[in-house]
Amino acid sequence: MKLLPRIVVSIILPILLTAASTLYLAIHLLQRSLSEEVEERARATLNQSVARLNLGLEDALDTMRILARSEGLAGPQAGLRNEAMQRWRGSTERFENFFFFDQQERMHSGAELPDPDMQDQLQPLLNQLNPSYSAPVFSEDTGELVMLVMNPVYAGQGAKVGTLAGSMKLEQLLSFTIGNNTQRDAHLMVLDKTGRLLAGGLGEPGEALQAPKAASAPQAAALIQALGPAQLAMTKMARIEIDDVAWRALQVRVPELEWRVIYALPERSLFARALEQQRLGLLALLACTLLALAGAAMTRRVVVRPLRQLRQAHAALQAGQKEARAPVVGNDEISELARSFNHMAQSLAATEERFRLMFEVFPHPVSLIRVSDGRYLDINPAFERLVGVDRQQARQHGPRDFHLISSQQDLQAQHELLLQTGRVDGLSSQIQNAQGETRWLLFSSRLIELDEERLILSVATDITALKQVESQLQQSEQSFTALFESAPVPMARSPLSEQLSQTFWNRAWYDCFGYAPGSCDGRGGLLFNFWEDPQARSGFIADLVRDQVVVGREALLRHADGSVKICEVSGRYLDVQGERIILTSYLDVTESRLSEQALRDSEQRFRQLFESAPVPLMHAAEDGRILALNQQWVQLLGFTMDDIPTVTEWWLLAYPDEQIRRSTRRIWQERIEAARLRDGRIATLKVELRAKDGRPLTNIVGGIWVGDSLLVSFFDITENEQAAAAVRLSRQQLLTNLENTPAVSVQWYDEQGRVLYWNPASQALFGPSSHEILGRTLEEVGLLDAQEAQDFMGHLQKIRSSGEAVGPLELQLHHRDGSRPWVMATLFAMPLPEGRMGFVCMDVDISHRKQVEAELGELNAQLELRVAARTQELAKRNGELDQALHHLQHTQGELVRAEKLASLGRLVAGVAHELNTPIGNALLMASTLSDKQQQFETSLQAGLRRSTLSDFLVTLREASDMLDASLRRANELISSFKQVAVNQSSHQRRDFDLRAVLHETALSLGPSLRRSGVRLHEEVPEGITLQSYPGPLIQVLMNIINNAVLHAYAPGQGGVIHISAQTLAEGWVRLDLQDDGCGMPPEHLARVFDPFFTTKLGQGGSGLGLHIVYNLVTGPLGGRIAISSELGQGTRVSLELPLNAPQEVEVPAAAATSAS
Structure with a gap:
C-alpha cells in the first residue's frame, strides 16, 4: 500500500471513526440520562399533584362531616x-x-x-x-x-x-394541583372519569368539561387515546408519536374520584440539549474531516513527492550511478532524510575506497572465492606474500591448486557447511609456501553476496608462532594463578588427592571473611571451623565429586570474628594435567536472606492483621483477581474464594440487579481512579448488596491502594438501617394514631406557645383547622383570653423548670362558635431538634360528663327534699344516705381527677341504677304511709273502730319492714361501692382476701354486666391472702372485664366470663379470665398492649385499657401477664402475681389517670 493511503487508513480514518463513535455514545448516554431524569421528575410531579388533590378532598370531606x-x-x-x-x-x-x-x-x-x-x-x-x-x-x-x-x-x-x-x-383545587409543574415545556392535564378536560392541556384551544377534540386539540386528543383508560397502570413513561411530534407521557389515577392526571413533555424539549450537543459534535466531526482531507493533500505535497524523488535517487544508486543524489529543499525531516541519503551515498563511495585500501594493506591474507566455480575473485597483497603467487595468477586457480585444502572432499564439506550456516570459523591448515617454509594458518570464512553473486570471504591468520609456544603455555599455571588471585569473588582451590586438607584461598576470600591474607593457605576449612555444620561440608564434597559441579548450595560459614554468614557455595570438579582439583566460590547472601526474611515477616504480619481485622476485608489485584478474603468477610457475605475468583463474579453475585450493579460499579470505579491520583484512600460509599444466602445487606465500603493491589473494607450497617426504618415506622404509626384518635385532642407547642401540631380531634373540639393555627398561639386565634394565655405560659414555664408533667387539669376553653367546652388537659415536655424543648398537650372533652354531674346533683337535691318532707324517720335514714352519697360523690371526684377517659360516668350510672330499686321502694312505702296516715286521721275524727286501728297497725308494720329492708339493701350497696371506690382510688399496700376483692369488683360491675347480658362465673377458692395493692388489682380486673364486654360480644349477644384462681409454687398465684366471645386475629393479638391501639375507636374504645393493665401488673403488682386468643374461640388473660408484692414500688402515672 502506498504511503498516503496508509496514512489515511492507519491514522486519519481511525481518528474520525473513534470521534464518530464517541459522539454517538455520548449522545446516547445523554439521552438515556435525560429520559431517566424526566421520568423520575414526572412521577414525583404526578404523585405530588394527586397528593394535593387528595388533601383538598380530605379537607372538604372533613368540613362536610363536621357540618353533618x-x-x-x-x-x-x-x-x-x-x-x-x-x-x-x-x-x-x-x-x-x-x-x-x-x-x-x-x-x-x-x-x-x-x-x-x-x-x-x-x-x-x-x-x-x-x-x-x-x-x-x-x-x-x-x-x-x-x-x-x-x-x-x-x-x-x-x-x-x-x-x-x-x-x-x-x-x-385544580390550579393548586397543576401549579406544581417546574419542568419547562411540560404540561399537566386533569380529566374526570368520562375523559372530560378539567384543567391543564397541551397549549391547544379547548374548553373545560369537554373532551379534547381532534379538530381543535389534535395533540391532546391523540395523546389521551394512546394512553388508554385511567384503569391501565403505567409503570414507565410512554413514548407517543403524533403527527411527527414525539411526546413522553405518564398518567396516574385518582381513586376517590376516578379522575386521572396526565404528565406530558415534548421529546424535542427533553432532548434539546442532546440535539444541540449532537449538532456541535457533527460540526466538529465535519471540521475534523475537512482538516484531515486538507492534511492528506498537504501530506502528498510535502511528504509523498519528496519521498518519491528520494526513492528514484536510491534506485539510481543501486544501478551503480555513484553520483546519484536526491534534491534537498528546506529543513524538515524529509529534507534531512534526503540530506542523510546524499551523505550516505558519499560515505558509501568513501567506504568503498577505504575498504579497497584496507583490503590492500590488511596484514592478514584475505581472499574472495566464487561459489559458482571455486576460483579466486581477488586476493590481497598479504595473501600473495604468504602463498607466493600474484593476483592475476590466483584468479585462474582455486584453494585446492595451492594445497590450502588437503583434499577435494574437505573442500566440498566446507562449501556445504558455508551454504548451510553462512560461516566457518577455527579451521586450521598446514601449508608449505613457495619458499619451502611450513606455515600454520587459521581460516575464518563467511558467505557473502556482492552484486548478486555469492562469494566466500576468507581471512587467514598465521598461527605458526602460537603453535610453537602452545605446549609451553599448557604447562604454565601462571595465567590460572593470576586469574584465581585477581577474581573478585571469594574462591578456594583444593587438590582432591589431599582430601581437601590442603586448600588455597584467594584475596577476595580473605577480604570477605576477615582472615589475615595468607594465614589460611594450605589449611582445609575443617582446621579452623570454617563450616558451621561439618556434615553440610561433607555432603557438598560428595555431591561435587559425584556430579562434578554444584551450584548455589546454601551454607552457614563462620567469619574470623566468630559471626556466621549465609553464603551460596558453588564448586566445580577440574582435571588439570592429570591432577584433580576442586574449585569453589563463595557468595555472601546474608543481607539478601535477612531482607527476604523481613519481607516474609512483613507479609505474615499483614496476613495476621488481615485475618484478625474486626471488619470484612477483600484483597484484590489490579487485574481483577481476588487475592484474599478474611474470615469476617466470609461470615458476613457467605462467599468464598471458590465462589468469586475475580471481581467480575463478585459484582454479578452481590448485585443481581443489572441497573443497580451498573450504577454502583460506575461510582466505585470513579472513586478508585480518583484515589489512585490522590493519596490512595478511596472515599467511602454506601451500597445495597446481596449475601450468598440472598439476604439484603447495607454496607459502607471503603478501601486503599496498597502498591498495585486494592484493599477493600466493608462495614455492615444493615441493623442500623433497619433500626432507623423502625424508628420512622414508629413515628408514622404514632402520627397515624394521633390523626385518627377522635376522643383525645393532641397539640404540640414550642417554647413561645406557638402550635407545632394540631390533630383532627383538636379541630373538632376547638374549631380552627391545622392550616389556620399552625405557627400561631391560642391567644392569636381567640381560643384563650389574655389571662388564660398567661396562665398557659405559666404551665409551660413550670414544666421547663421542673421537667415534670402538669395535670390532669379541668379547664373551660373557648370554641370558635362561642361555646365554652370543658376539657381534662395534661401537659408534659418533649424534646425538639437542636436541643430545644417542646410541649405536648392532651385534652379530653368532658363537657357531657360535667352536664351529667350537674343533673345528678340536682336530682339528688330534689330526692333529699322529698324524703325529708315525708317523714322524720326517713329524713334520718336519708341523712345517712345523703352522707353515703356525698362520700360516694367525693370518691367519684377523686376518680375523675385520676382518670382521663371518663369511666366515672359508668360507675355513677351503675350506682344510681342499683340504688333506684331500694330507694324507690322506700319512697313508695313513705307515700303509702302518708296516705294511710290521712285516712287514719279522718277515721279518728269520725270515730275510731278497732278494725280500722288494726288495719292501720298492720299496714304500718309492713311499711316499716319494707322501709327497713330497702334502706338496709341501699346501705349494703353503698358500703360495697364505697369499699370498691376506696380500694380503686387508694394504692396502699395491705393484706386482703383475693375472693373478697373479686366479689366486690363483680358487685360494682353488676349493672353494666346486666345491661350487656354478660355473666361472671367465679371459681376462686377461699383463703388466698395477698400482701399487695388491692386498688391496682381491682383496676386491672375492671379493665379486663370491661374490655371483654366491649370487644368480645356484639350488642345484645351476651356471654359468660369465667374467673378462676389457683396458687402456684414459691409464693405466686395464677388468675385466669376466660371469655367465650369472638376472639382476636393474630395481628391484633400482637398489639393489644400498645398504647392507643383499639378496634372500637369512636365506639367506646380508647386504646389505653390493656396498656394500663400491663403497666399495673408488671409495675406495682410485680407480676406477669399473658394473653391468648383464637378467632371464634374466645380470649384468655392469665395473670401471675406474687403473694407479696415488691416493696417501695411507685404506682405508674397510668394507674392514676384511668380506671376503665
Whole structure:
C-alpha cells in the first residue's frame, strides 16, 4: 500500500471513526440520562399533584362531616336546617352552596342546584351510606367549575335521616394541583372519569368539561387515546408519536374520584440539549474531516513527492550511478532524510575506497572465492606474500591448486557447511609456501553476496608462532594463578588427592571473611571451623565429586570474628594435567536472606492483621483477581474464594440487579481512579448488596491502594438501617394514631406557645383547622383570653423548670362558635431538634360528663327534699344516705381527677341504677304511709273502730319492714361501692382476701354486666391472702372485664366470663379470665398492649385499657401477664402475681389517670 493511503487508513480514518463513535455514545448516554431524569421528575410531579388533590378532598370531606353532625340538621324543623345552611354559605370559601336531601330525596335549601340537569345523577348517590362525589359541572350562578360533595346525616339513634351536599369550588383545587409543574415545556392535564378536560392541556384551544377534540386539540386528543383508560397502570413513561411530534407521557389515577392526571413533555424539549450537543459534535466531526482531507493533500505535497524523488535517487544508486543524489529543499525531516541519503551515498563511495585500501594493506591474507566455480575473485597483497603467487595468477586457480585444502572432499564439506550456516570459523591448515617454509594458518570464512553473486570471504591468520609456544603455555599455571588471585569473588582451590586438607584461598576470600591474607593457605576449612555444620561440608564434597559441579548450595560459614554468614557455595570438579582439583566460590547472601526474611515477616504480619481485622476485608489485584478474603468477610457475605475468583463474579453475585450493579460499579470505579491520583484512600460509599444466602445487606465500603493491589473494607450497617426504618415506622404509626384518635385532642407547642401540631380531634373540639393555627398561639386565634394565655405560659414555664408533667387539669376553653367546652388537659415536655424543648398537650372533652354531674346533683337535691318532707324517720335514714352519697360523690371526684377517659360516668350510672330499686321502694312505702296516715286521721275524727286501728297497725308494720329492708339493701350497696371506690382510688399496700376483692369488683360491675347480658362465673377458692395493692388489682380486673364486654360480644349477644384462681409454687398465684366471645386475629393479638391501639375507636374504645393493665401488673403488682386468643374461640388473660408484692414500688402515672 502506498504511503498516503496508509496514512489515511492507519491514522486519519481511525481518528474520525473513534470521534464518530464517541459522539454517538455520548449522545446516547445523554439521552438515556435525560429520559431517566424526566421520568423520575414526572412521577414525583404526578404523585405530588394527586397528593394535593387528595388533601383538598380530605379537607372538604372533613368540613362536610363536621357540618353533618351540627345540631338541628337532623331534626324535623326545616327552618332551623335552612337557617344553618344559610349561615354556612358565608363562613367558608371552599363551598359555594349547601343542600339537604331528606330520605324522600326532596331538596331543602335556599338556593338552586349548580346545574338543574344534575338531579338525575344525584339519585344513586343519595342512597349511599358513605361520602360520595358528583361529576363536575359549571355553576349557573357564578359560572365556576363546582362538584357536589355529599355526606350522609344520621340522627342520634344512628338512623340515616338524609344527605348533606355542598357545591365545592374546583378552580383553586385544580390550579393548586397543576401549579406544581417546574419542568419547562411540560404540561399537566386533569380529566374526570368520562375523559372530560378539567384543567391543564397541551397549549391547544379547548374548553373545560369537554373532551379534547381532534379538530381543535389534535395533540391532546391523540395523546389521551394512546394512553388508554385511567384503569391501565403505567409503570414507565410512554413514548407517543403524533403527527411527527414525539411526546413522553405518564398518567396516574385518582381513586376517590376516578379522575386521572396526565404528565406530558415534548421529546424535542427533553432532548434539546442532546440535539444541540449532537449538532456541535457533527460540526466538529465535519471540521475534523475537512482538516484531515486538507492534511492528506498537504501530506502528498510535502511528504509523498519528496519521498518519491528520494526513492528514484536510491534506485539510481543501486544501478551503480555513484553520483546519484536526491534534491534537498528546506529543513524538515524529509529534507534531512534526503540530506542523510546524499551523505550516505558519499560515505558509501568513501567506504568503498577505504575498504579497497584496507583490503590492500590488511596484514592478514584475505581472499574472495566464487561459489559458482571455486576460483579466486581477488586476493590481497598479504595473501600473495604468504602463498607466493600474484593476483592475476590466483584468479585462474582455486584453494585446492595451492594445497590450502588437503583434499577435494574437505573442500566440498566446507562449501556445504558455508551454504548451510553462512560461516566457518577455527579451521586450521598446514601449508608449505613457495619458499619451502611450513606455515600454520587459521581460516575464518563467511558467505557473502556482492552484486548478486555469492562469494566466500576468507581471512587467514598465521598461527605458526602460537603453535610453537602452545605446549609451553599448557604447562604454565601462571595465567590460572593470576586469574584465581585477581577474581573478585571469594574462591578456594583444593587438590582432591589431599582430601581437601590442603586448600588455597584467594584475596577476595580473605577480604570477605576477615582472615589475615595468607594465614589460611594450605589449611582445609575443617582446621579452623570454617563450616558451621561439618556434615553440610561433607555432603557438598560428595555431591561435587559425584556430579562434578554444584551450584548455589546454601551454607552457614563462620567469619574470623566468630559471626556466621549465609553464603551460596558453588564448586566445580577440574582435571588439570592429570591432577584433580576442586574449585569453589563463595557468595555472601546474608543481607539478601535477612531482607527476604523481613519481607516474609512483613507479609505474615499483614496476613495476621488481615485475618484478625474486626471488619470484612477483600484483597484484590489490579487485574481483577481476588487475592484474599478474611474470615469476617466470609461470615458476613457467605462467599468464598471458590465462589468469586475475580471481581467480575463478585459484582454479578452481590448485585443481581443489572441497573443497580451498573450504577454502583460506575461510582466505585470513579472513586478508585480518583484515589489512585490522590493519596490512595478511596472515599467511602454506601451500597445495597446481596449475601450468598440472598439476604439484603447495607454496607459502607471503603478501601486503599496498597502498591498495585486494592484493599477493600466493608462495614455492615444493615441493623442500623433497619433500626432507623423502625424508628420512622414508629413515628408514622404514632402520627397515624394521633390523626385518627377522635376522643383525645393532641397539640404540640414550642417554647413561645406557638402550635407545632394540631390533630383532627383538636379541630373538632376547638374549631380552627391545622392550616389556620399552625405557627400561631391560642391567644392569636381567640381560643384563650389574655389571662388564660398567661396562665398557659405559666404551665409551660413550670414544666421547663421542673421537667415534670402538669395535670390532669379541668379547664373551660373557648370554641370558635362561642361555646365554652370543658376539657381534662395534661401537659408534659418533649424534646425538639437542636436541643430545644417542646410541649405536648392532651385534652379530653368532658363537657357531657360535667352536664351529667350537674343533673345528678340536682336530682339528688330534689330526692333529699322529698324524703325529708315525708317523714322524720326517713329524713334520718336519708341523712345517712345523703352522707353515703356525698362520700360516694367525693370518691367519684377523686376518680375523675385520676382518670382521663371518663369511666366515672359508668360507675355513677351503675350506682344510681342499683340504688333506684331500694330507694324507690322506700319512697313508695313513705307515700303509702302518708296516705294511710290521712285516712287514719279522718277515721279518728269520725270515730275510731278497732278494725280500722288494726288495719292501720298492720299496714304500718309492713311499711316499716319494707322501709327497713330497702334502706338496709341501699346501705349494703353503698358500703360495697364505697369499699370498691376506696380500694380503686387508694394504692396502699395491705393484706386482703383475693375472693373478697373479686366479689366486690363483680358487685360494682353488676349493672353494666346486666345491661350487656354478660355473666361472671367465679371459681376462686377461699383463703388466698395477698400482701399487695388491692386498688391496682381491682383496676386491672375492671379493665379486663370491661374490655371483654366491649370487644368480645356484639350488642345484645351476651356471654359468660369465667374467673378462676389457683396458687402456684414459691409464693405466686395464677388468675385466669376466660371469655367465650369472638376472639382476636393474630395481628391484633400482637398489639393489644400498645398504647392507643383499639378496634372500637369512636365506639367506646380508647386504646389505653390493656396498656394500663400491663403497666399495673408488671409495675406495682410485680407480676406477669399473658394473653391468648383464637378467632371464634374466645380470649384468655392469665395473670401471675406474687403473694407479696415488691416493696417501695411507685404506682405508674397510668394507674392514676384511668380506671376503665
